[in-house]
Amino acid sequence: MTIMGALLPVFGLLINVFVQVALSRAFSSLLRSIFAGFAAGLVPVICFSGFTARLPGDILCYGAFGYCYFHFLNLGETARRIRLVRELYERLEGLSEPEILRRYNSREILAVRMARLLKNGQILSHGGRYFTGKSAVLLMARMVTLAKIMVIGKKSEFDL
Amino acid sequence: MATLIWGGGAFLVSFFIHLAVWRIKLPKRQTKTLLLIMFCALGAVLLLLRAYGSSLAWLYGLPCPVTAGDYLHLALLDISLILSYMITYSALEADSPSLVIAMTVAGAGPGGMAESEFNEFVNDDKLVKPRIRDLVLDKMAYMDNGKYRLTSKGVIFARLFIFYRALLGRGKGG
Numbered sequence: 293m294t295i296m297g298a299l300l301p302v303f304g305l306l307i308n309v310f311v312q313v314a315l316s317r318a319f320s321s322l323l324r325s326i327f328a329g330f331a332a333g334l335v336p337v338i339c340f341s342g343f344t345a346r347l348p349g350d351i352l353c354y355g356a357f358g359y360c361y362f363h364f365l366n367l368g369e370t371a372r373r374i375r376l377v378r379e380l381y382e383r384l385e386g387l388s389e390p391e392i393l394r395r396y397n398s399r400e401i402l403a404v405r406m407a408r409l410l411k412n413g414q415i416l417s418h419g420g421r422y423f424t425g426k427s428a429v430l431l432m433a434r435m436v437t438l439a440k441i442m443v444i445g446k447k448s449e450f451d452l
Numbered sequence: 453m454a455t456l457i458w459g460g461g462a463f464l465v466s467f468f469i470h471l472a473v474w475r476i477k478l479p480k481r482q483t484k485t486l487l488l489i490m491f492c493a494l495g496a497v498l499l500l501l502r503a504y505g506s507s508l509a510w511l512y513g514l515p516c517p518v519t520a521g522d523y524l525h526l527a528l529l530d531i532s533l534i535l536s537y538m539i540t541y542s543a544l545e546a547d548s549p550s551l552v553i554a555m556t557v558a559g560a561g562p563g564g565m566a567e568s569e570f571n572e573f574v575n576d577d578k579l580v581k582p583r584i585r586d587l588v589l590d591k592m593a594y595m596d597n598g599k600y601r602l603t604s605k606g607v608i609f610a611r612l613f614i615f616y617r618a619l620l621g622r623g624k625g626g
Contacts, residue, residue: 293519293521293522293525294519294521295520295521295524296521297521297525298521298522298524298525298528299524299528301528301532302528313619313620316620316621316622317619317620317621320621322620322622345453346455346525348456349453349455349456349459349525349529352456352460352529352532352533353459353525353528353529353532354532356529356532356533356535356536357532357535359536359539360532360535360536360539363539364539364616365620367613368613368616368617368620368622369622372549372579372580372583373583373586373587373592374609374613376580376583376584376587376593377587377592377593377602377606377609377610377613378610378613378614380587380593380600380601380602380606380610381602381606381607381610381611381614384601384602384607385599385601386596386597386599386600386601387599387600388598388599388600389581389584389600391599392580392584392600393576393580396580397576397580398574398575398576398578398579398580399571401549401579401580402549402553402571402574402579405549405550405553406553408550409550409553409554414554415553415554415557417567418564420566420567420568421563421564421565421566421567422557422560422564422565422567422570423557423562423564424554424557424558429550429551429554430554430555430558432551432554433548433550433551433552433554433555433558434555436543436544436548436551437551437555439544440544443471443474443541443544444474444478444544444545445474445475445478448547449545449546449547449582450547450578
């Protein structure tokens with residue numbers, strides 16, 4: 293295999309990123325742009341692999357890079373650490389803990405996520421009480437908890 | 453096929469080494485330790501193939517990389533899997549707020565959970581303060597006269613995400 297041939301999944305990723313950014317700017321739908329970008333990068337990976345023995349490796353490699361890119365975008369969208377870094381960047385002279393919590397706190401974090409979960413029907417609100425709705429997020433939470441127990445040996449970061 | 457066997461194999465070996473190390477003791481800087489284990493395993497597999505690749509192919513009939521492109525292909529596959537696992541691992545390391553909400557409400561049973569009770573249960577101590585401590589642990593911020601300030605690593609991170617969010621035409625996030 294040539295060096296250029298080996299880099300095929302990386303070229304696929306570059307196409308993915310380019311298409312995703314262009315679509316996100318044009319249509320402002322992040323999730324759709326992610327799917328479309330991934331598909332746009334996958335097509336040349338499959339075509340140039342030429343349905344040979346290298347195809348599974350190329351698809352796996354491209355898929356893993358695509359997964360990383362999706363999570364990079366997701367980090368910017370939802371990660372608390374990234375948001376905190378941005379808050380500190382806006383005040384390079386520094387922020388005390390109470391100042392940070394005035395700018396970004398659990399109320400804001402919960403409001404955004406609870407609104408999303410209520411909108412998607414994953415959580416139901418009735419008579420001032422919350423109930424479990426659809427099971428997708430709960431199932432995901434249980435799978436993540438299982439993975440935590442297997443890898444880290446505890447259910448939550450707060451378990452001793 | 454050599455790429456799948458050796459690239460995937462290098463990842464699996466490093467994954468099981470990581471599980472074994474984590475069983476003995478959870479490292480203080482988990483991400484750094486994980487990267488170290490996984491890239492060392494990749495380096496070891498590349499060296500093994502360079503030194504004994506032709507013997508392995510001859511003795512056991514295993515497909516082995518031959519050209520520089522084959523080695524690069526193998527390394528890229530392993531690196532893509534390592535990066536994917538690193539990102540997934542960060543979700544295991546810290547509790548995701550959405551998943552905490554789902555588990556907390558489910559944990560209350562069929563009677564549900566009062567909104568006020570829920571707001572008391574999930575607070576800054578669980579959602580924000582640990583992430584501030586993570587920034588210090590990961591050397592992205594430091595404490596100076598009672599104030600948290602960004603290190604140069606933190607500034608680079610902030611600029612990267614600010615640039616990319618602006619490129620996508622999106623807000624602050626979080």
